[in-house]
Each structure stands twice: as structure tokens, then as C-alpha cells.
Amino acid sequence: MSTKAAAPSRREQILKEAARLFAERGFHGVGVDEIGAAVGISGPGLYRHFAGKDAMLAELLVGISERLLTGGRYRVAEADGDPAALLSSLIDGHVDFALDDRPLITLHDRELDRLREADRKLVRQLQRQYVELWVAAVRALHPQVPEAEVRVAVHAVFGLLNSTPHLGPLGREATESLLRRLAYGAFAALGE
Incomplete structure (x- = not known):
């Protein structure tokens, strides 16, 4: 049995980075492009995971x-x-x-x-x-x-x-x- 934690899913990565960015700059101070860039996908690519x-x-x-x-x-x-x-x-x-x-x-x-x-x-x-x-x-x-x-x-x-x-x-x-x-x-x- 492995003791390693499973790698976070793309969705979890997005949420983690969104939380960090929202906390740093406020909800309205962050765009989807910035969140996407933080996890290595395009901003519009976020819409495959979240409605917005x-x-x-x-x-x-x-x-x-x-x-x-x-x-x-x-x-x-x-x-x-x-x-x-x-x-x-x-x-x-x-x-x-x-x-x-x-x-x-x-x-x-x-x-x-x-x-x-x-x-x-x-x-x-x-x-x-x-x-x-x-x-x-x-x-x-x-x-x-x-x-x-x-x-x-x-x-x-x-x-x-x-x-x-x-x-x-x-x-x-x-x-x-x-x-x-x-x-x-x-x-x-x-x-x-």
C-alpha cells in the first residue's frame, strides 16, 4: 500500500489557485485567464471545469x-x-x-x-x-x-x-x- 497522497485533480488545482489569487487580490481583481495561467491552461479552458x-x-x-x-x-x-x-x-x-x-x-x-x-x-x-x-x-x-x-x-x-x-x-x-x-x-x- 502506498503512503503517497494522490496528486490533486485539475479541478482541485484550479480551486487552490483560485483561492490563493482571490485572497491576494480580491474576487473582482482576478480574471479567469490568470487562474488558468496559474494552473497551466487557458482561461477559457476553466469553463470545462466550472461555469465561471x-x-x-x-x-x-x-x-x-x-x-x-x-x-x-x-x-x-x-x-x-x-x-x-x-x-x-x-x-x-x-x-x-x-x-x-x-x-x-x-x-x-x-x-x-x-x-x-x-x-x-x-x-x-x-x-x-x-x-x-x-x-x-x-x-x-x-x-x-x-x-x-x-x-x-x-x-x-x-x-x-x-x-x-x-x-x-x-x-x-x-x-x-x-x-x-x-x-x-x-x-x-x-x-x-
């Missing part, structure tokens, strides 16, 4: 929301009722996302309102479900803390973790360690 830039943006933002929720649900199942293990796993997964997918965080912050209403509602629905996984995990560890306070803490930790596009050059390992410690510290403070 709007479809790329929707797939990027809906896709990452689906991926986070699916990963969160998997972590819930894997924790097998252990709230400390679950919270640790949720933090680990979100830190990895925040470090590996920085362009998507920037894209979400800047371009979510450009999505069609149905796609924007879907993103918000998926995000709410993801938040609820975290709220349940934190409440299981801190049942004495009011739900509203837990919810605020979860959103605050997301803000902390999703600040990665704005972080300096600390290096991945050091940044990862620091983000984990800060997230754990924030939730530990709920029990004080």
Missing part, C-alpha cells in the same frame, strides 16, 4: 464549510463520549485548517457576501452546525457555565484560530503550538 468564477467561489466556501463539519462529526464519533478528547481533537483539526487553508479564511472574510443567496445560506447553516459541535463539547466539560457564555467562548476561539492570515513568520510548528495553548487556555478559563 462565481461557481469557483461557491465551491470553495461551501466546500470548506462542509469539510469542517464533516471533520467535526468524525471527531465526535472518534471521541466516543470523552469530552476532553473531543475538544482536543476539535482544536487540533481547526488549528490544522487555520494553518493549511489561510487563503480560504481570507476569502470567507472578504467575499462571502458575493455568493448567491442560496449558497450563502448553506455556508451559514453548515457553520452553525459546526459551532454546535463545539458548544456541546465545551458544555460537556463545563456544565456549570451558561450556554450563552460557552457560545461566546467558542466564537472567540474561532476568531483567535482564524487570525492565521494575519500572523507573522513564527513558523508552522511554533504557531501551531501557540494556537493550541491559547485555545485550551480560553476554554480552561471558563471553569475558573
Whole structure:
């Protein structure tokens, strides 16, 4: 059995470059020709994979929301009722996302309102479900803390973790360690 990851598909390559370019220059600051050039095809060749830039943006933002929720649900199942293990796993997964997918965080912050209403509602629905996984995990560890306070803490930790596009050059390992410690510290403070 090979341990090598499969090479990304052309579609995945296009999405990765579109996310990077949109994050760097804004959705309207990037043309299909530039995205195509970044992956070695003509701009019009992109239309074999996507209906247009709007479809790329929707797939990027809906896709990452689906991926986070699916990963969160998997972590819930894997924790097998252990709230400390679950919270640790949720933090680990979100830190990895925040470090590996920085362009998507920037894209979400800047371009979510450009999505069609149905796609924007879907993103918000998926995000709410993801938040609820975290709220349940934190409440299981801190049942004495009011739900509203837990919810605020979860959103605050997301803000902390999703600040990665704005972080300096600390290096991945050091940044990862620091983000984990800060997230754990924030939730530990709920029990004080």
C-alpha cells in the first residue's frame, strides 16, 4: 500500500489557485485567464471545469464549510463520549485548517457576501452546525457555565484560530503550538 497522497485533480488545482489569487487580490481583481495561467491552461479552458468564477467561489466556501463539519462529526464519533478528547481533537483539526487553508479564511472574510443567496445560506447553516459541535463539547466539560457564555467562548476561539492570515513568520510548528495553548487556555478559563 502506498503512503503517497494522490496528486490533486485539475479541478482541485484550479480551486487552490483560485483561492490563493482571490485572497491576494480580491474576487473582482482576478480574471479567469490568470487562474488558468496559474494552473497551466487557458482561461477559457476553466469553463470545462466550472461555469465561471462565481461557481469557483461557491465551491470553495461551501466546500470548506462542509469539510469542517464533516471533520467535526468524525471527531465526535472518534471521541466516543470523552469530552476532553473531543475538544482536543476539535482544536487540533481547526488549528490544522487555520494553518493549511489561510487563503480560504481570507476569502470567507472578504467575499462571502458575493455568493448567491442560496449558497450563502448553506455556508451559514453548515457553520452553525459546526459551532454546535463545539458548544456541546465545551458544555460537556463545563456544565456549570451558561450556554450563552460557552457560545461566546467558542466564537472567540474561532476568531483567535482564524487570525492565521494575519500572523507573522513564527513558523508552522511554533504557531501551531501557540494556537493550541491559547485555545485550551480560553476554554480552561471558563471553569475558573
